[in-house]
Amino acid sequence: xxxxxxxxxxxxxxxxxxxxxxxxxxxxxxxxxxxxxxxxxxxxxxxxxxxxxxxxxxxxxxxxxxxxxxxxxxxxxxxxxxxxxxxxxxxxxxxxxxxxxxxxxxxxxxxxxxxxxxxxxxxxxxxxxxxxxxxxxxxxxxxxxxxxxxxxxxxxxxxxxxxxxxxxxxxxxxxxxxxxxxxxxxxxxxxxxxxxxxxxxxxxxxxxxxxxxxxxxxxxxxxxxxxxxxxxxxxxxxxxxxxxxxxxxxxxxxxxxxxxxxxxxxxxxxxxxxxxxxxxxxxxxxxxxxxxxxxxxxxxxxxxxxxxxxxxxxxxxxxxxxxxxxxxxxxxxxxxxxxxxxxxxxxxxxxxxxxxxxxxxxxxxxxxxxxxxxxxxxxxxxxxxxxxxxxxxxxxxxxxxxxxxxxxxxxxxxxxxxxxxxxxxxxxxxxxxxxxxxxxxxxxxxxxxxxxxxxxxxxxxxxxxxxxxxxxxxxxxxxxx
Numbered sequence: 001x002x003x004x005x006x007x008x009x010x011x012x013x014x015x016x017x018x019x020x021x022x023x024x025x026x027x028x029x030x031x032x033x034x035x036x037x038x039x040x041x042x043x044x045x046x047x048x049x050x051x052x053x054x055x056x057x058x059x060x061x062x063x064x065x066x067x068x069x070x071x072x073x074x075x076x077x078x079x080x081x082x083x084x085x086x087x088x089x090x091x092x093x094x095x096x097x098x099x100x101x102x103x104x105x106x107x108x109x110x111x112x113x114x115x116x117x118x119x120x121x122x123x124x125x126x127x128x129x130x131x132x133x134x135x136x137x138x139x140x141x142x143x144x145x146x147x148x149x150x151x152x153x154x155x156x157x158x159x160x161x162x163x164x165x166x167x168x169x170x171x172x173x174x175x176x177x178x179x180x181x182x183x184x185x186x187x188x189x190x191x192x193x194x195x196x197x198x199x200x201x202x203x204x205x206x207x208x209x210x211x212x213x214x215x216x217x218x219x220x221x222x223x224x225x226x227x228x229x230x231x232x233x234x235x236x237x238x239x240x241x242x243x244x245x246x247x248x249x250x251x252x253x254x255x256x257x258x259x260x261x262x263x264x265x266x267x268x269x270x271x272x273x274x275x276x277x278x279x280x281x282x283x284x285x286x287x288x289x290x291x292x293x294x295x296x297x298x299x300x301x302x303x304x305x306x307x308x309x310x311x312x313x314x315x316x317x318x319x320x321x322x323x324x325x326x327x328x329x330x331x332x333x334x335x336x337x338x339x340x341x342x343x344x345x346x347x348x349x350x351x352x353x354x355x356x357x358x359x360x361x362x363x364x365x366x367x368x369x370x371x372x373x374x375x376x377x378x379x380x381x382x383x384x385x386x387x388x389x390x391x392x393x394x395x396x397x398x399x400x401x402x403x404x405x406x407x408x409x410x411x412x413x414x415x416x417x418x419x420x421x422x423x424x425x426x427x428x429x430x431x432x433x434x435x436x437x438x439x440x441x442x443x444x445x446x447x448x449x450x451x452x453x454x455x456x457x458x459x460x461x462x463x464x465x466x467x468x469x470x471x472x473x474x475x476x477x478x479x480x481x
Contacts, residue, residue, distance in 0.1 A: 020133030025164025033172030060127035067131020072399030094126025095196035142386035158379035166312025282431030338376025339439035346432035
């Protein structure tokens with residue numbers, strides 16, 4: 001196979017899987033344009049609190065947690081690709097139901113508590129799709145990519161997430177452009193949610209043309225097809241044979257099941273905390289509430305939507321840079337740089353607020369935070385989660401990590417409205433302190449994984465596991481002496 005055709009094939013299957021990331025971004029960011037209209041229709045009209053509004057905005061995240069929890073079981077039982085197919089169906093159903101929650105049981109323009117619950121159920125259904133896609137799409141891409149380009153390919157997934165956010169910001173802006181507030185609050189928000197049905201249908205269709213991963217095939221002892229696919233994506237019979245042997249050794253082809261703690265606790269601690277910190281740094285506070293934040297800084301509704309597009313556009317632009325840096329500089333360097341940069345920008349936003357300085361200077365630091373995050377923590381977290389965990393526990397460990405990630409997202413986003421009421425933009429100092437903690441955590445615990453095969457990374461944790469008992473024995477001997 002020629003290099004070009006090999007690379008084109010990898011790019012195609014990665015692009016298809018990355019549509020799961022696009023829908024992840026689309027589904028989580030669509031609420032930014034609709035949240036104020038939903039608040040008027042389903043929260044304020046019922047006399048409910050800002051906390052209920054926060055839960056409604058972030059209700060999809062409960063589904064994300066559910067999807068992440070079941071992703072490991074589904075991906076190991078029916079396969080990575082088929083799990084993504086289920087996600088595509090859930091995205092479509094959620095888009096339809098969120099746009100018109102009155103579809104079956106209710107009448108439009110007659111808000112009720114039951115209708116609010118129904119709306120949230122549809123959002124949770126979409127969240128399950130996000131949870132499945134966010135856990136499985138990076139794993140699929142990682143397992144289908146040669147080590148020398150694996151980081152770049154997984155970064156394309158994060159680019160798709162950011163691109164999906166940007167697309168929905170643009171779509172939202174076009175929907176509200178030149179429209180009255182009454183129309184937006186009556187019909188506009190419905191068009192925003194309904195627009196997701198188009199990429200969801202495309203995702204479902206294209207998934208029918210990509211294969212299962214070779215590591216899943218080997219897990220099911222389908223070695224012939226696993227070898228053929230490895231040859232196709234590596235362009236070499238020798239590399240395919242060697243890789244298949246590594247996979248067999250890693251999986252230990254017997255039916256023995258291993259504990260998630262088989263490789264020690266450190267790998268789990270590192271992977272899980274990286275996932276949590278990605279959310280507690282605060283990026284989704286900006287993504288979910290951007291129009292409201294910009295309106296608080298003095299923009300009118302149409303202008304705030306336009307400024308929100310800048311957030312997405314900056315994210316897409318710096319994502320191209322992260323493709324180069326993730327292999328050139330490595331994963332650890334980018335996380336350290338991102339932690340420091342995010343801490344500076346967030347602290348600056350809070351400081352300017354307390355000094356009574358609002359406007360362009362605050363906007364610059366918000367956009368700077370978005371740019372730094374989307375170049376570092378945004379893509380690198382997904383790369384690390386797809387690489388850190390060994391083959392035997394990858395499905396289960398990634399599922400737990402992504403579950404914790406979405407739990408952290410739910411906590412951060414649902415608590416922002418009351419924090420914003422109490423502290424205003426000063427709430428950003430909290431996220432700045434978390435970014436500072438992240439810097440020291442990465443410096444101490446996160447290993448570099450660039451240019452290593454998944455099986456070589458596994459050996460890092462096995463080596464660490466062997467050292468721990470030796471250290472414990474030495475300490476015990478000293479105590480006895």
